[in-house]
Each structure stands twice: as C-alpha cells, then as structure tokens.
Amino acid sequence: MASGNPYAAELAAAKKAVTLAAKLCQTVQQDIMHSGVQAKADKSPVTVADYGSQILVGFSLKMDVSSGPFSLVAEEALDELRKDGAEEILEDITDLVNETIFDDGSYNISFTKEGILSAIDDGKSEGGPSGRHWVLDPIDGTKGFLRGDQYAIALALLDEGKVVLGVLACPNLPLSSINNINGNSSGDKVGALFSATIGCGAQVESLDGSPPQKISVCSIDNPVNASFFESYESAHSMHDLTRSIAEKLGVQAPPVRIDSQAKYGALARGDGAIYLRFPHKGYREKIWDHAGGSIVVTEAGGIVTDAAGKDLDFSKGRFLDLDTGIIATNKELMPSLLKAVQEAIKETNQAASLL
C-alpha cells in the first residue's frame, strides 16, 4: 500500500469485509453446484448468499471503520426478511452468517435472528453528492454465480460525490491472466482481490492473502492487437452493437464474455484492452455495478466513460445518469474507440429509423 494514503484504514476494512463475504458466497456456490441442475432454478440459495453477503459487509465495515455516521448504498432491499413466510430464509441466513464468522475467526460474535433483522436497515442509503457513502453489490453477476462462473463482491466508498476507494473480490477469477471465453484458465490458482484508492494506484492480491501487486492496464496502442470484454448475458449488453464497434476498430480477437465487475479487474491488470457495455434501451445503470470497478481501472491507468466520452458521475443517488453505454480502455486506444462507438451508434440509430 502506498504511504500517505488518506483512506488506508478504510481500504483495509473494505478488503476484510469483502473477503469475509466472499467466503460465504463460495460456500453457497459450492452447495449450488453440488446439488445439481434442479437446485439452479431455485432462487433461494442466491437470495441467501446475496443477503448474507450484504449483512456481513455492513457488519464488518461498522466494526472496523469507526469515524462518522455509517451510510451504505446497497443493491438488496432486505425488507423481504421481515415479511410473513420469510422465517425459513431468515434462519438460513442467520446460520450461514454465523458459520462464516465462526470459521473466519476475526470476530467473536454470533447473530440472533433479531440481530440480523436489525441489521437490515443498513443498505438503504440513497448516496448523493455530500458526505461519505459505502456502495455495495453483495453479489454482482448473479447469473454467473448461479452458473458456477464469474461473480464479484464489489464495494466502493464515495466521498463528496467521488469514488475514492474500490475493492472487487472475484472468487473464481484466476490470479494470473484469464485466457478463455468463460474467464477460466486451467490449473491456475483462483480467487483475486482487486483494490484501488484515489491517487494511490491499483493492486491485485489473492483472496487468501498474498502480498498485493501493483497492476496497470495494457499498453496496446493498435486495436488489431486488442481484445475486448463484455457481458456474458446478451440481455445486459447489445452484442450486435459491440461486434460492429470491434469491426470498425479492427479488433481481430473474439469477445471475452464474462459476468460481473471481474471484467473491470481483468481489464485493470491488462488481460484485455477494452470493456464495452451497451444495455438495451430504457435500462438505467446502478452505481453499485460500476463504482468499485471503475476506480480499479482508472487507478490502473485506464479511462472509463459513457458512450459520449463523459466521466461517470456517481453523485446523483442510486442511478448513473449516462449517455447510452459504458466504455473503458487505456489512454492510447480511447480516441479511436470513442470514434468507433459514435459511428456504430449513429449507424444503428439510422437503421432503426428506417424500420
């Protein structure tokens, strides 16, 4: 860690919190995989893991970051747990949270069901331009989580409307470069923890605690040698549009499709050169899907913007207010990427207007 980091204490707490939550998620994902296809259609394991992860991160941050009021903007509305019929799921979450805390050994505490219920109001913050707010996606890439593929526990800190810190726990991401379409690589150690604080660079370490290594985006300046990341799910990003952008740029390699903000982490350490995300019309991006990932990329020397080349603004509450899509790459490729993006969007709009 760089000396003089004003967010050093928060960074240490954030890493500890997502590492703890990752343990809970790994337990549940292994259970889902072992219980076979049938269970995959059942939403309850992912609900338990999502809620459990959010409760653990909120609890761990509150224990370890003492200063000021606690504000958490998080994906899950845990109110469901207070409803009639939620007793079984509440019991599962309580057990899982307690087992994870016990196995980890960092905290000597055990939650009662009432304790879990009283923790559920954390996460309701709206964020905004003033003060400090933690921003959490307890399981980003839920679809990947259920498939046994990539997912991330993504946490960031907003200070006066700016992302100042981000961490991404990616339990299934190889520690070295990924080399195939599902983000897996044979025989390599998996479990990567990316982190960044403003002005202090970005690092990766193993989730089981190897020393952090500084990372930087790739230095490719010719798109012919570039590869690009995008969502595995075509419902999350328009694969036709990204194909057209890649063609215009002259990218030769096929897209690397993986779930979650693991894409930002992989981009930040140079596994690929470009990240393209173009949701279908009408979708509004949420801040927890990009806050942690974007600072990891920018602190690794990359640029993250919307399709018009504007910086992402995390100060407007729970949503990002942006133009069309999100793109990320290194400084060398950004001008030609922006040009290709704008041409491809224009052509798509023209074709749509002829229909």
Ligand SMILES: Nc1ncnc2c1ncn2[C@@H]1O[C@H](COP(=O)(O)O)[C@@H](OP(=O)(O)O)[C@H]1O
């Ligand atoms: N129609 C849509 N378009 C774009 N993104 C969507 C979407 N529906 C869901 N998402 C978001 O895409 C995230 C996953 O991104 P990716 O495709 O990069 O894996 C989801 O996070 P969760 O899995 O946390 O819900 C969700 O927030």
Ligand SMILES: [Mg+2]
């Ligand atoms: Mg998400």
